[in-house]
Amino acid sequence: MSAFAVSRFSVAIYYIFIDRSFWREQLAVSQGLIRYRRQKNPSSRRYLLRRNIHRLEKGLSMRHRRPVFALDYIVETVEVYQRCIADSPPTPCDPILDWASDVLCEYFLTVTDHPTVLKARKLFDGFYNSDKGNQKTPVLYREREGAKHGISIDRLSQLSRARRSVRWYTNDRVPRSVIDSALEVASQAPSSCNRQPFRYLFFDEPDQVQVIAKLPRGTAGFAENIPCIAAVIGDLSNFSNSCDRHGIYIDTGLSVMGFLYALETENIGSCILNWPDVEQLERKMEDQLELQKHERLVMLIAIGVPDPEGQIPYSEKSSLDLLRTYNTPADIYKQTLNSDETNEKNASSAQK
Numbered sequence: 001m002s003a004f005a006v007s008r009f010s011v012a013i014y015y016i017f018i019d020r021s022f023w024r025e026q027l028a029v030s031q032g033l034i035r036y037r038r039q040k041n042p043s044s045r046r047y048l049l050r051r052n053i054h055r056l057e058k059g060l061s062m063r064h065r066r067p068v069f070a071l072d073y074i075v076e077t078v079e080v081y082q083r084c085i086a087d088s089p090p091t092p093c094d095p096i097l098d099w100a101s102d103v104l105c106e107y108f109l110t111v112t113d114h115p116t117v118l119k120a121r122k123l124f125d126g127f128y129n130s131d132k133g134n135q136k137t138p139v140l141y142r143e144r145e146g147a148k149h150g151i152s153i154d155r156l157s158q159l160s161r162a163r164r165s166v167r168w169y170t171n172d173r174v175p176r177s178v179i180d181s182a183l184e185v186a187s188q189a190p191s192s193c194n195r196q197p198f199r200y201l202f203f204d205e206p207d208q209v210q211v212i213a214k215l216p217r218g219t220a221g222f223a224e225n226i227p228c229i230a231a232v233i234g235d236l237s238n239f240s241n242s243c244d245r246h247g248i249y250i251d252t253g254l255s256v257m258g259f260l261y262a263l264e265t266e267n268i269g270s271c272i273l274n275w276p277d278v279e280q281l282e283r284k285m286e287d288q289l290e291l292q293k294h295e296r297l298v299m300l301i302a303i304g305v306p307d308p309e310g311q312i313p314y315s316e317k318s319s320l321d322l323l324r325t326y327n328t329p330a331d332i333y334k335q336t337l338n339s340d341e342t343n344e345k346n347a348s349s350a351q352k
C-alpha cells in the first residue's frame with residue numbers, strides 16, 4: 001500500500017485493482033444519490049422535506065434576516081410538501097407535516113413579494129386550505145429549556161461513568177417499552193439539516209437474535225447470551241451530494257449515544273458491535289436485514305439486563321490533556337511526533 005499512497009491517482013489505482021473494499025460504499029452512495037434525485041419513494045421525499053423546511057426555519061430565525069430568501073428551493077419545498085401529504089395516510093397528527101405547514105405559512109407571511117415566492121405561494125394556497133394544519137396556532141420556535149431540565153453536570157457525569165459496555169446479560173427479556181423510551185431520547189439527537197438519516201431495527205426473538213449476533217466478528221465468546229440486538233441502518237438516499245456521505249455515520253453515532261445513556265438510566269446494559277466493511281459478511285447481513293443498495297448497516301447494539309455476575313472491562317478513558325488543546329491545533333500532535341522522533345533516534349543510536 002505505501003508505494004501507492006503518494007498521490008490521488010496512484011491511490012485510486014490501488015483501490016480499483018488491488019483493494020476493492022470501497023466498492024460497496026461507492027455503490028451505496030451512488031444508489032442513494034439516484035434515489036434522492038428521482039424522489040420516487042416516500043422516504044426520500046420526507047428527507048427532502050425535512051431538510052428544506054429546516055433550511056427555511058433557520059432562515060426565519062436569522063437575526064439579520066434577508067427580506068426574501070430560499071428562492072432557489074421554495075417551489076421545490078412546496079411541491080415536496082404537497083407530495084408528502086399525498087403519500088401519507090390520513091392520521092390525526094403527523095408532526096413532520098404539521099411542522100412543515102407551520103414553517104411554510106410563516107415563510108409566506110414574512111418574505112417580501114418576488115415572482116418565485118408568488119408562484120410557490122399560489123401552489124401552497126391551492127391545497128393548504130383543506131389541511132387541518134391551518135386550524136392551530138403555528139409553533140415555530142422553541143423556548144430554550146436551559147437549566148429547567150434540572151440535570152446537573154454532576155448527574156450527567158455520573159451517568160457517563162456508569163455506562164460501560166456490558167457483554168453479559170441475564171435471560172430476561174428487555175421490555176419493549178424501555179426500548180421505546182430510549183428511542184425517544186435517541187430521536188432527539190442533532191443531525192445534519194435535521195435529516196435523521198437512520199433507522200433502528202430491533203430483534204428480540206431468540207433465534208433471529210442469534211443469527212444476527214453471530215455475524216459480526218466482535219461477538220466471539222458472548223454472542224450466545226445476547227437477548228436483544230439492534231441494527232442501526234444509515235440511509236444514503238438522504239443526500240443530494242456525495243460530499244455528505246459521512247452524514248449517515250455521524251448522525252447515527254450521535255443518536256446511538258443518547259440511546260445508550262437512556263438505556264443506562266433504566267438499568268439496561270448495552271454494547272456496540274463493530275460492523276467493518278467485509279464483503280462476505282456484508283452480503284449475509286444484507287440478506288438477513290433485507291437491506292437495499294442505498295442502505296448501510298452502521299453498527300449493531302447488543303442490549304440486555306446486565307448479569308450481576310458478569311465482569312465489565314474497566315476501559316480507562318483519555319485524560320483531558322490528551323483530549324483537548326486551545327488555540328494551538330497541532331500541539332499534541334507535535335509533541336507526539338517529537339517524542340516519536342526522539343525515540344527513533346535513541347533506538348538507532350543504541351543499535352550502533
Ligand SMILES: Cc1cc2nc3c(=O)[nH]c(=O)nc-3n(C[C@H](O)[C@H](O)[C@H](O)COP(=O)(O)O)c2cc1C
Pocket residue numbers: 163164165166167216217218219271272273274275299313314315
Ligand atoms: C464503533 C464501536 C465498535 C465496537 N465494537 C465492539 C465489538 O465488536 N465487540 C465488543 O465486544 N465491543 C465493541 N465495542 C465496545 C468497545 O470495546 C468499548 O466501547 C470500549 O472498549 C470502551 O469501553 P466502554 O464502552 O465500556 O466505555 C465497540 C465500540 C464502538 C464504539
